[in-house]
Amino acid sequence: MRCTHCGANIPDDQLICPVCGAEVQIVPDYNPLEDVLAREVKGSVAGATRQIQADVVRRQNVSQNQQNRNRQNQRSNPNSTRVLSQAELDKVREERREQLRRQRAQRQRQKTDAKRYQDARQSTENLRRTSTESRRLQQIKKQEAARKKRQKLLTVFFLLILLVGVGIYIGYQNSYTGMIKKGNAALQNSNYTSAENYFNRAIIKDKSKAEAYTGLANIYVAQDDLDSAESVYLNALETQPSNVNLYKAAVKFYEKTEQPNKISDLLQDCEDKNVLSAMNDYVSSAPEFSLKEGTYDEVQQVTLTSATGGTIYYTTDGSDPTESSTEYKEAVLLQSEGDTEIRAIAVNKKGIPSAVSSAKYSIEFPLVDAPAVSPSTGQYSTATQITITVPDGYTAYYTMDGSTPTASSEKYTDPIDMPENSQTTFSAILVNDKNGKATEATTRNYITTY
Known part of the structure; x- marks a missing residue:
């Protein structure tokens, strides 16, 4: 068949022109032979049913002659029109029928191909839809499984948090910090026995920390027993002479109870360099005397100095000096015969007085013989x-x-x-x-x- 657009030949098994690409329109082609055949068939039927007359025979002969001429003309001019014989008519009819069969077969193939294409397309679409639905269902299942897994994990997580929280709470209640908190609460409520028990339990857990000792000392402070409070720190320092935190706690206790003079006594007995370095601001060295103790036969001068600086105060009557005593500004002159005891302290920048240092001197002027x-x-x-x-x-x-x-x-x-x-x-x-x-x-x- 030919393309209606460009006139190119199109194979029977194709529906698209290979030249212009136009789609084939399957419409029966018009053939003028069909009209001729229809008329011939009609005339044959009519002729078979009416009576043959002489003029009809004559006309038939004329017609036969005309047909012969037509055949002759047809041979000489193929494009000329002539009347077909019965055999030719049958042959044309058979060719037409064959053409119609081929066209029907081709249309049937085209329908079949279209149907197959449609079925394949539908199958592909269904497969795609099925695959999409399957993937969607699979995704939903995965999401549901993930959701359930998250729920399980969250449940396990919350249970773990709960267990950890309970463990932490229980551990905290029995920890050093928990004991200190309970002890302070009992102390605040004046429940001294319970407070002492909690603080002692805290010391058992960690004796190096100072909070428990401070708690015990506060129990005695609350009962106006400063000596017992002081002994808490002193006893602890006997077994832990290098515990800086204990020294700091003891110093704070002396400051809080307005006993700064005892700070120097405490640090004076310390031999640990790390402690002294950490407590450097509180260290106040006792004054040193330039003149050794002893007996002298003439007037003497005594110079006082302190290694940590500060202000020096002294007495010469044997009493303990305070910040109200004589401030040292120049050498002490020993010009009276007899015994003299000089006692002195040094007060550093933080107002911490040193331990008292003292020295005894005796002046005995020599006597000449009798005149x-x-x-x-x-x-x-x-x-x-x-x-x-x-x-x-x-x-x-x-x-x-x-x-x-x-x-x-x-x-x-x-x-x-x-x-x-x-x-x-x-x-x-x-x-x-x-x-x-x-x-x-x-x-x-x-x-x-x-």
Whole structure:
């Protein structure tokens, strides 16, 4: 068959023109032979049913002659029209029938192919829909399975959280922190026995932490028993001399109870460098004395210094110094004979007083021998003067009636005339101008005869 658009031949098994690509329209082609055959069949039927007459035969002969001419003309001119013979008509009819059969077969094939294509397309669509539905159902199943799995996981997770929470709660209640919290709550309610029990349990769990010791000390503080509170820290430090936290807790206790003077006593006994470094702000070194303790025979000066600096206060009467005592600004002068004890403290920048340091000194000025008196004991017949040798730093005193002289006796200034025609007992002493001590007395007996 031919394409209605471009006229190209189209194979019977194709529905699309291979040249222009136009779709084949399956419409029966018009054939003028069909009209001729229809008329011939109609004329044949009519002729068979009517009576043959002479003129009909004549016309038939004429027609036969005409047909012969037509055949001749047909041979010479194939495009000319002629009347077909019965055999030719049958042949045309048979060819037409064959053409119609082929066309019907082709249409049937086309329908079959179209049906197959439609079925295949529908099958593909159904398969796609089935696959899509299957995937959707599978996805839904997966989502449902995932949802159930999430629910299970969430349930397990929440159960684990609950169990962990319960475990943590129980663990916390029995932990060091839990014991401290319970102890403080009991202490706040003045339930001292329970508080002490909780704090002791906390110490058993961890003796290195200071909170439990502070709790125990607070129990005693609440009952105005500062000595017992202090002993809590001191006893703990005996077994843990390097525990910085315990030292800090003890220092806070002394500050809270207004006992800063005990801080230095506490740190003075510490030998751990790490502790002293951590508590450096609270360390206040006791003053040191430039003069060693002992006895001296002349006036002395004593200088006071502190390794940690601060302000130094001191006393010389043997009492413990405070911040109200004499502030050290210059060397302490020891100019009085006798015993003197200097006691001093140093107060650092945080106001922490040091331990008290002390030193004892004794000043004993040396004494000369009994004064030299001249002339010596004897009898004198001419006027004579009595002389006393007085060294520097001394004053001489004398009597002429035999009594022992004192600082209230006659003061010697110049040589003394020996009494005439008499018997005189002359005694003299020397008194130290610095300490008032008197020497032994020197006695002379004089007899004058002039």
